[in-house]
Amino acid sequence: MTDPTSGLLHANRERGAMTFSGWAMLLIALVALFALVGSALSNAGGNGPLWLIGGTPVLVVLFILILRGFYILQPNQAVAILLFGSYRGTDRATGLRWTWPWMSRARISVRANNAISEKLKVNDLRGNPIEIAAQLVWRVTDTAQALFDIDDYRAFVGVQIEAGVRAIGSRYAYDGDEAEVTLRGHHDEVNNALRDELRARLAIAGITVDECGLTHLAYAPEIAGAMLRRQQAEAVVAARAKLVEGAVSMVEMALEQLSARDVVELDDERRAAMVSNLMVVLCGERETQPIVNTGTLYQ
Known part of the structure; x- marks a missing residue:
């Protein structure tokens, strides 16, 4: 959401949603099903009580509404609950779950993902053209930011990986003396700097970086x-x-x-x-x- 007075992005924050265990609602659905079957049999015989015969449409609607509220969550999965486009919270509880049938749901994975960047040609600190590539392990930590603050968070990760690798490649020299931090001679320092750079870039999407490192480093073929x-x-x-x-x-x-x-x-x-x-x-x-x-x- 954008504030017209400031032009700044108001980031969404994940919060818990009011949902219910699906097993209790499954029991209610079974009771409604048995009542619906009994109503159908009474309608067929024409000798059932009037309240049971007249309640058949109500039971049908109730049964359909209960069924529409069921959903299943696997480990490291989450569901964002929305009411007419308004974010109402995120459910991370696993198993059979149930929410009000008029609530819409957006499923998102919070599992770890691995990404490898393409080989990029970058000028290092001394202006020498080099080829550099990196891999990282990332995961969604805030589902509200990933779903609603970014149009496509997976594509956003790919773009920011390229930008972060280019920034780190131009920040250090490929090689130098022992007192200077270089890409070739100080892997731990460079990897830590890359992780901090990517975390800062991906924070707006509710994504964190667990591990990253350079997978390819060489001078460009022309030099x-x-x-x-x-x-x-x-x-x-x-x-x-x-x-x-x-x-x-x-x-x-x-x-x-x-x-x-x-x-x-x-x-x-x-x-x-x-x-x-x-x-x-x-x-x-x-x-x-x-x-x-x-x-x-x-x-």
């Missing part, structure tokens, strides 16, 4: 090759930096031990040559071939 080469280059640079760091430590340790044990006296030139040879051996990608020097270092 996938370039990004793969960049990741490989970063991995090579990181590996070489670690290798050089270790090699420098080993060379430093070797020189310190040679000096401490007086194994050999090295001047600056010989020290530089040893450092150069050790760095080549330790940092080279291929095995080195030793060359035996039969002369001196200065020849």
Whole structure:
């Protein structure tokens, strides 16, 4: 319902409906049926009491009205009760139920539903095109909002899933350093953010999200090759930096031990040559071939 003074949507809220157990009304229906049969037999014989013969139309109408009020609810199902279009409440009690026959009923499931979004192309925080998809488990918590505040709540869920996934995909970078929350490296944080985003979007429809997460995450095909080469280059640079760091430590340790044990006296030139040879051996990608020097270092 829209307030013309404010233009804001007044959300409906679920409340309990005044309904009855169907078993008690079934007993009354059986009594009316037996009375109707007795009235029919009296009419056929023409010797029944006048009140019984004249009450046949009343019994027929009563029996039909009682039958029209029956409905059955399975577990995790609900029925919204309406009187001439006005919402009168929701019945969630399971089993055989009965309400006034002039009440209309709108059945709705409150069971958990699973939905998987299509693969969407989104620009991440750095503007790189990525492909992203998500799945979520959702259920109706407020039947009045789902039925009367939204035209089609299932279609509404599909649209909001796409909008929420796009919002999360553009909020974070696909990849980055360890201090930055990224789509690829921080699954728990991203999934929690996606769940909060979807809950906020679906609250207007009386729907909550129990679980959600990304099912597909990749660079778009047009940049996938370039990004793969960049990741490989970063991995090579990181590996070489670690290798050089270790090699420098080993060379430093070797020189310190040679000096401490007086194994050999090295001047600056010989020290530089040893450092150069050790760095080549330790940092080279291929095995080195030793060359035996039969002369001196200065020849």
